[in-house]
Amino acid sequence: MEIRIEVEADIADVREVEEAAFPTKAEAALVDRLRADGSIVLSLVAVENGTIVGHVVFSRMESPTRSLGLxxxxxxxxxxxxxxxxxxxxxxxxxxxxxxxxxxxxxxxxTYYKRFGFDPDLAQRFTSPYAGPHLMALQLQPDASREGPAQYAPAFALLD
Ligand SMILES: CC(C)(COP(=O)(O)OP(=O)(O)OC[C@H]1O[C@@H](n2cnc3c(N)ncnc32)[C@H](O)[C@@H]1OP(=O)(O)O)[C@@H](O)C(=O)NCCC(=O)NCCS
Known part of the structure; x- marks a missing residue:
């Protein structure tokens, strides 16, 4: 299995994977909107035997700290x-x-995200409409500012 950066030719297959993996098309539509808005910083695909089997998006957040939403x-x-x-x-x-x-x-x-080092306590230092035990954060740079607003890309506000 290979993990690589998505290319233009992957986009239709990625949409199919999003639609198949989630119960509704809401997440596929969210990814479309993030693309259209230019909010996507990193889009990775997992490829097995030439077929895309998984996908992840990292999008730019609105925050004084250089932050991404996974x-x-x-x-x-x-x-x-x-x-x-x-x-x-x-x-x-x-x-x-x-x-x-x-x-x-x-x-x-x-339970799932703590294994990567995500921490709810770090996220609570930021102001977010999603504040609570399910919002977690991971610090990647030692000098990162750890307070202030942290807002997901606008497309998330339209998620059902
Ligand atoms: C969540 C998902 C991406 C995990 O994919 P995966 O390749 O099976 O994940 P991994 O093999 O890395 O890890 C499996 C772990 O994820 C856990 N897991 C599966 N679905 C989960 C979910 N919705 N929430 C939290 N944990 C979940 C499993 O219990 C397992 O935990 P374990 O390692 O302690 O046994 C996959 O189940 C999926 O696509 N689900 C539908 C879409 C979804 O709900 N995405 C997450 C929200 S954006």
Whole structure:
């Protein structure tokens, strides 16, 4: 299995994976909107035998701290529980760190995301409409400012 940066020719297949992996088309529509708005900083695909089986997006957040929001992340049901999502997330975090991004936020299940170092306490230092136990943050740069507003890209506000 290969994890690589999405290219233009992947976009239709990525949409199919998003639609298949989630119960509704809301996340596929969210990814479309993030693309249209230019909010996507990093989009990675997991490829097995030439087929895209997973996808993750990191989008620019509105914050004085250089922050990214992780998600949506999805893997085809046929390829789950094999670490595909973890590989997508780890590669995305490594690339984000290399590119100088300071903090990555994620909204999800703490049991899953704590394994990557995501911390609800760090996220609580920021002001967010999603504040709560499911909002977590991971600091990538030692000198990152750890307070202030942190707002997901505008497309998230339209998510059902
Ligand atoms: C969540 C998802 C991306 C995990 O993909 P995966 O490749 O199976 O993940 P990994 O193999 O890296 O890790 C599997 C772990 O994820 C956990 N997991 C699966 N679905 C989960 C969910 N919705 N929330 C939290 N954890 C979940 C499993 O319990 C397993 O935990 P374990 O390692 O403690 O056993 C995949 O199940 C999926 O696409 N689900 C539908 C879309 C979705 O809900 N995405 C997340 C919200 S954006």
């Amino acid at each position: 998600g949506p992340v999805c893997v085809l049901a046929s390829h789950r529980q094999k670490g595909v999502a973890a590989a997508l997330i780890r590669k995305g975090l490594n690339l984000s760190k290399q590119e100088g991004w300071a903090i990555v936020f994620v909204l999800g299940d703490p």
